[in-house]
Structure formats: C-alpha cells, structure tokens
Amino acid sequence: MTTTIVSREIALLRDAKGETAEVSSSLMDEEAFRSFYERTSRGLWLFLVRVTGDRQLADDLLQDTYYRFYRAGATHESESHRRNSLFRIATNLARDAHRRHGGIVSTTIDEATGSTVDHGMDERTDLARAFERLKPRQREMLWLAYANGSSHEEIAAMTGVAPGSVKGLLRRARAKLAELLGNGRSVAEGGER
C-alpha cells in the first residue's frame, strides 16, 4: 500500500517536472528489486570495496547505488544492460566520493587514542595496497576485467570510457599494477598517488 502511494506521488512529482509518466511506471516492483539485488549486490560490493578501499564507504555507496538505480526507473533491454547501468551509477558515486575525500580513505586517526584505525580492510593484502596506488579509473577497469570478467564493451558501458579506449587503458593499468605487485617495498612505503 505504501509502495503504491509512494509510486503515485513520485509519478505526480515527475509529471510536474515535465518528465514522462512512463518512466515512473517502470519502477521495479519489490520482487524484481529483491531478485536483482540478490544477483548483483555481492559483486557490486566487492567492486566498491576495492575501488574505494573502504568497507564502510562501500556499504554506504552500495545503498546509494540501489536507491538511485531504483529511482531512475529506467527500462533496460536485457539483464546485462541493467547490470551495466547499476555499475555505472556505482562508478560515478565512487568517483564523487574519491573527489570529496581526495583519494582512498582506508585509515583515520582515532580521536580518543590517537591511534590509526583501519576502516575495514581487515586483511591489507598486497593487492589492496597496490590498488591504492592506482588511479580510480585504473582500479575500476582492472577489477571489472579480471574480478568480474566483464568484456571491453561492458567495461566501457560501466565506466563511461569510450569503447575503443578500453583495451589500451586496461593494458596500461595492468602494466602499472604488475609493476606495483612486483615491487612490494615501493608499494608499501610509497609510490604514485
């Protein structure tokens, strides 16, 4: 009942803004949303964790991503398009967060003790440290390609990079990561930010 009322109010608001009523009528119903969430949330969360380097931030962005995806009410011709759209929203939110924080925020200072607090990367793997030295777009592309198994076309759709540029950018990102992984000392103690 609440859902129906909310959907109707949103439809009225969108009409008032000049948007089409068809968009609001395409809002997912609860069953479709739950099913889509079950299928995608794990992969999306992992993506956000590695791209932001912060589990707490990844949790927040995950919620925000699903909210924006639902609110957009866009229709997609396939599951793949829907998924690309979801990751595109997440990518944009992660970039916004990166701009706000000025980089990966994986540690903060505890006000009470003055000690460094890890926000959530329980196990600081070599890869996590190496990822911190990469640019956000490089992190996104590498994770999508080798953890998600996304094609170049999908990566382009998810990141907003021109399809023709994906291969070259991915190659450079891969070389950079290989360099960072191959030199643990420089990764741990400093490097490109």
Add this chain to the structure above:
Amino acid sequence: MNGPICAREAELVAALASGRWPEAADRDLRDHVDSCSECSELAHVASSIDDDRRAVEGAVSLPPAGAAWWRVQMRMERETREAAARTVRRAHSAIVLATVGAVVAVLAMTSLLGAAWSWLTGALPTMRDLAALQPATPSVTTLAIAAVGLAVLTPLIVWLAVAEE
C-alpha cells in the same frame, strides 16, 4: 607498454575467465605464457585480482534484499515529502509576493490617479465644476483599474513563480 599485443592474449583471457587457468589450461598455452612477458604479466595480474576477490568475498556481510528494499522505499518516501514541502513553500512565497505586489500596485495607482486628477482639475477650470458634480468618480475609476491590475498581476506572478520550478 605500447608494444604489440600478443596473439594468444584472447586465449589466455578465455582460460582465466572460465577458471581453467592454470591447472586445466592447455600445456601449450602454459608454455607460451612462461615465455611471453605480455601474457605472463596478464596471468599474474588477473590471478592476483581473482585471488583477492575470493579472499574478500569470504568476509562479505550484506544487508538482506528485504532490508535493502525497505531502505529504498523509506528514502523515496522521505524525498517525496521533502519535494512536496518545497513546492508548498514556493507556492506560499508566490502568493505572498502576489499580494504584496497587488497592494503596491493599488497604492501606486491611487496615488498617481489622485495626482493626475488634481492636475486636471487645477489646469482646467471647467473640469473643477465637473469634479464638484461627481466627487466619487476618481475613486471608482481607481478601484476599477486596481481590480483589473490585481486580476492580471496575480496570476502572472503565480505563473512566474511556478514556472521557475
């Protein structure tokens, strides 16, 4: 890193994506990767990322789908209420503006017409007699013009305020 792309890269990518790499991959491909720096780098990076994904995946603790749905609905409802409240506030502002505008218009027109009437009655002696005969004429005219001004200005101001949204 701008050298030629290895012809067997796609084969390696397929093996990685299907989980065949390295144990279940062809012996020939494994030998090639050992000798090709490009493919070796790809295999190293992709395996590292995949290993990391598996490690982090074990610690995933996500809110259930029902909770995610509920949060989305609550946020939608809150934003809908906020948007409605904003619209009401803007409508109130428009009405106040229209009222103030109408009052100012009436006062200005009354004052202007009064001055004009005084000038006319002073300039033309014959008009003074007419004024003496019909003392109520200026105020009726003023009220009529003010009413017309009000009728035109109010919807115009309201329309302008709403059109901004």
